[in-house]
Amino acid sequence: MHTPDGLLDHTTEISMGLVAAGALTVALARAPREFTAVRGPAYIGAVAAAVFAGQMMNFPVASGTSGHLIGGVLAAVLIGPWTAMICMAIILTVQAVVFADGGIGAVGVNYFLMGIVAVGVGWALFRLVARALPRRTWAAPVAAGIGAYLSVPAAALGFSAIYALGGVTDVDPWMTTHAMVGWHLLIGIGEALITATAVAALMAWQPQLVRGAGVVRRHDVAVFA
């Protein structure tokens, strides 16, 4: 889901750039609260690298189409949503500048889709589901998988909305929305499986490496105190 340059007009690209810059400023101010002695700068860098790697790994979906991890929810559940937003900014910028994956002008658009919408929607859903589930180790991966699954069509919906506002062609917005959300409901299955597997593995090994474990735990205190 890396928007290249040329699909959207300059006004839209610049506006999304400003939105991205604003969101990143808030994230930079809030992220340090998510840092711990275990989940410090080195671990954050490693999670960012893992998300970058996941985005390289395109899996086949159906009839000549592929999908790849966005990783926004994976990063948010491992290191916290604000820190995840910093990581997504780094990943998307490196992809655009070093690998020509996604336009440099469209980096704000891609950040909006994968750094704001995917992380925001996915993390909100993760918290909602994690608090509703019983206090078991499996609650974190299940909630992460559900958040990850829906974060993908949410980002696709975001793209459709932006294209309807600032796309350079006059495609019927409903057709874009239908096609984008439809395909990404399929691609989201891969996102959910990868996210849930990674979170489950880390939870089973060392829950302290999973920020989202705290959401499940804090909920326990609230319910059982």
Next chain:
Amino acid sequence: MNASTLSKVGTGVVFAAALVVACVLSTWASGAPDGLEHVAETLGFADTARPSVFIPTPLSGYTISAIPAALSTAVVGLVGCGTVFGLGWSASAVVKAFHARRGLRRQTRENTSAR
């Protein structure tokens, strides 16, 4: 395992996993268009896309054309993961130091010891 050791081991394990995916597994990554590219082609708005880099980067499209494909993937994965790891680490270290200097040192310390 104390927090400092766990942090180092966790970093090592997660970064190693990243390298395995980026350098080895992604050799088998699907080259088919992704969801957005497919939709853009089907609905006919893919043609307006244009490259945004004026000087083409040698790593464009995650391949180095001069060397064999499998080796190229490994090199690209290593460079990409290394760059993102380094930038992620240093950016959050700077953010952490900046936060501490702005008089929030106590709050950070409480966070680090509490979790």
